[in-house]
Amino acid sequence: MLNQLLIQDVLDEGIAQGADFAEIFVEQSESRTLSMISSKIDNANRGLDFGIGIRLINGLQSVYGYTNDPGRDSLLKTVRTLAAALTSKSTSFEGAMDLRRKNITNSHLIKQDLNDVAPSRRLEVLRKLSEGVKNYHESISQSSINLLEKKQNILVANSEGVLAEDSRNYTRLYVTAVASKGNEMQTGSHGPGAHAGFEYVEGLDLDFYANDAARMAVTMLNAGYAPSGQMPVVIDNGFGGVIFHEACGHGLEATAVAKNLSVFAGRVGEKVASDGVTLIDDGTIPNGWGSLNIDDEGNATKKNTLIENGILKGYLIDKLGGRRMGQESTGSGRRQNYRFAPTSRMTNTFIANGPHTREEIIADTEYGIYARYMGGGSVNTATGDFNFATNEAYIIRNGKIAEPVRGATLIGNGPDIIQKIDKVANNLSRGQGMCGSVSGSIPADVGQPALRVTDITVGGNN
Numbered sequence: 001m002l003n004q005l006l007i008q009d010v011l012d013e014g015i016a017q018g019a020d021f022a023e024i025f026v027e028q029s030e031s032r033t034l035s036m037i038s039s040k041i042d043n044a045n046r047g048l049d050f051g052i053g054i055r056l057i058n059g060l061q062s063v064y065g066y067t068n069d070p071g072r073d074s075l076l077k078t079v080r081t082l083a084a085a086l087t088s089k090s091t092s093f094e095g096a097m098d099l100r101r102k103n104i105t106n107s108h109l110i111k112q113d114l115n116d117v118a119p120s121r122r123l124e125v126l127r128k129l130s131e132g133v134k135n136y137h138e139s140i141s142q143s144s145i146n147l148l149e150k151k152q153n154i155l156v157a158n159s160e161g162v163l164a165e166d167s168r169n170y171t172r173l174y175v176t177a178v179a180s181k182g183n184e185m186q187t188g189s190h191g192p193g194a195h196a197g198f199e200y201v202e203g204l205d206l207d208f209y210a211n212d213a214a215r216m217a218v219t220m221l222n223a224g225y226a227p228s229g230q231m232p233v234v235i236d237n238g239f240g241g242v243i244f245h246e247a248c249g250h251g252l253e254a255t256a257v258a259k260n261l262s263v264f265a266g267r268v269g270e271k272v273a274s275d276g277v278t279l280i281d282d283g284t285i286p287n288g289w290g291s292l293n294i295d296d297e298g299n300a301t302k303k304n305t306l307i308e309n310g311i312l313k314g315y316l317i318d319k320l321g322g323r324r325m326g327q328e329s330t331g332s333g334r335r336q337n338y339r340f341a342p343t344s345r346m347t348n349t350f351i352a353n354g355p356h357t358r359e360e361i362i363a364d365t366e367y368g369i370y371a372r373y374m375g376g377g378s379v380n381t382a383t384g385d386f387n388f389a390t391n392e393a394y395i396i397r398n399g400k401i402a403e404p405v406r407g408a409t410l411i412g413n414g415p416d417i418i419q420k421i422d423k424v425a426n427n428l429s430r431g432q433g434m435c436g437s438v439s440g441s442i443p444a445d446v447g448q449p450a451l452r453v454t455d456i457t458v459g460g461n462n
Contacts, residue, residue, distance in 0.1 A: 001026045001155045001165065002052070006072055008099055010054065011159045013079045015097075018089025019056035021319075022079075023158040025296065026052050026070075027338040031150040032114055036126040038142050039134065051338035056082050058090050062320050064341035099157060102164040104293050107286050110169045112197040114149040122147055125173075125201055132210025133177045137218045141180035143210075148172045149198070152337075156298040164298040170443055171200045172289070172432060175209050179217035186223075186406065188216025188391065193432040193443065196287045216373065216392050219404050226393060226408035226460030232368035233410060233456045234361055234396065239374050239431030241446035244279065245349050246379040247386040247414025252279075252306050253332070254321025254344040255438060261382050263415050264312060272312045273418035276354050276451075279307040281316055283331060283347030289432040290347040290445040297333035297342050304330050307418075318344040336440025343439045350447030354424025358450035361423045363399040369408055369458055370394045370401055377410075384414035387459070409459035417453050425450040 007024055014022030028050045035042040052075065053066040063082045067074050083089075126145045133143035150170045157163040172193030179186050190209045194200040235243065248264075256262035264272065273279070283301030285291050292301045297319050305313050317325065318333035321344050334345035362370065370393060377388030393408040394401045430447030 001028060001153065002070060004099060004163070006075070007157050007163070008097070009072070010075045010079060011097065011157065013076055014054070014056050014083065015092070015159050017080060017083030018086050019058050019083060020090040020092055021057040021159055023055040023156065023297070024052065025338055026155040027152060029150060029152040029337065030114070031148070034122050034126060034147045036130050036145045039127065039130045049337065053338040053341070054078050054082060055341055056086065057320060058086050058088060060324055061086060061088070062341065066338050097159050097161055099163040100161045102162065102294070102298065104164060104166055106293055107284060108195045108291060108293065110197040111199040114151055114169070114198065117198045121198070125206065128206050129173070129175055129210045132207055133175065133214045136177070136211055136214030137179070139179045139181055139218055139221060140177055140214055141185070142178040144176040146174040147201070148174070154296070156296065158298065162298040164294050166293050168195060168292065169197050171196055171198060173201060173204070173209070175213045177214040177217040179214070179221040181221055184221060186217050186220040188213040188220070191432055193289045194287045195289060195291045195443070200287070220392060220406045223404035223406040226369065226405035226458060228458055228460040230455055230457055232365055232452055232454055233371060233458065234365060234368065234450060234452045235371045235374065235448070236358065236450045237425070237427050237448055238429040239433070239446060240371065241350055241431065241448035242374050242433065243386065243388055243410065244351060244414065244418065244448065245346065245435070245444070245446040246377065247384045248279065248418060249281070249346050249349050250379070250381040250437070251384055251414065252315050253346070254315055254317040254325060256381060257315050258321040258324035263384055267312050268314060270312055271310050272415065273307050273310040274421045275310045276424040277307055277310055277418055277421055278305065278352040279349070280305050280352055281346050281349045285348050288348045288445055289443050292347065295331045295333045296335045297329065299329050299331040299333065301331040301347060304332070316344045316346060318342055334439060334442050336442055340440040343437065345437060345439060345442060346435060346444050348430060348445035348447070350428065350430055350445070351424065351449065351451065353426045353428045353449050354451070356423050356425045358425045358427055361425055361450060361452050362396060362401060364423070365396045365399060365452065368396045370396050371408070371410065379414070386414060387411045405460070407461050411457040411459050417456055420454045420456070421451050422454050423452045
């Protein structure tokens, strides 16, 4: 993507100008989006992007800039401008480093590149989903189907001799159904995605996603309002893990930990969750939505156990965070694109399977809320305080799932509720989302088996 001699000259210049670490990140990406609303094409877009990010670090100070001009003069000018912002300068420059190209093992095989897919095949998928939603029930008033595809080629090199290239392909569908009755509307949605090509879409059970999104909307349209108060909550598998991603996962990233802005800082070896909780971040899962062959600092991704049987084992660490903490990178440096400096981020983060079944957990709950599908929410990452909406929820009464309820919001504190998880099922699954932080918006999986929190505040209308 760039001549290796030019890359080396840019890195050498960064060190010569007073940095003790220099990095260059080159990205060339292509994206396609296709949207359909109620069986009619709403928009079709194609985008191309190219840019080069340069980072200089000296001690614990980091400066970052980027350019869209790959010319030698532009790159060297960017380096010198950044170096001028360093408040102290290293004098360790000893000449050119030896760039060593990494051999990358590709764990995410792509069968159908986005440029090899005929437009008619994309339209066929969207029409099938749109018709499936529409035909589910007479109260369905609208469907919205979105197909997103992206191919990202990257090169990362640094003054420690790393030189690595990778190609990433992302494909995701987003299916939304709207059910209406009078002036009332409710929605249901699914957003399956993978680090894969168009073959992923063609392998999905499209009927399930269309029918289940519509079922969710119709069910919630006819539901009563949720009760409020303190009660047990059974959170089902898959996207239910978004609570722990937001309320706990971000608190385990060096972005917060290294600055002592996390309630988990300095607590490795302590018991921070109930015995049944093992929390894992695994960037190596083949074709996982959040998976990468290498992170955006050129390091191989890893399977990192963060909490094991309730004991805090470690954090997610990037280059700069590792300097602050005196620890090595865990392959967790990520960024949205060349416009962002990397920082520690999650990949595929999930709670591991437990010994129970979902049915056993529900049968053992006399009264509470069953949150089948979680929605969005907000979190204070410094404290772990959160509130999350449920997209589909039910009352549990006498150990059985009873009537559906809408408007249920789960309110609590992440470090507190992971202490209150008393039962974990064996039906682990993952859901896909986009995670936002200081280094932009990135693909991230969340996941868990069904589990029970013994006591959580439910905000409702009764």
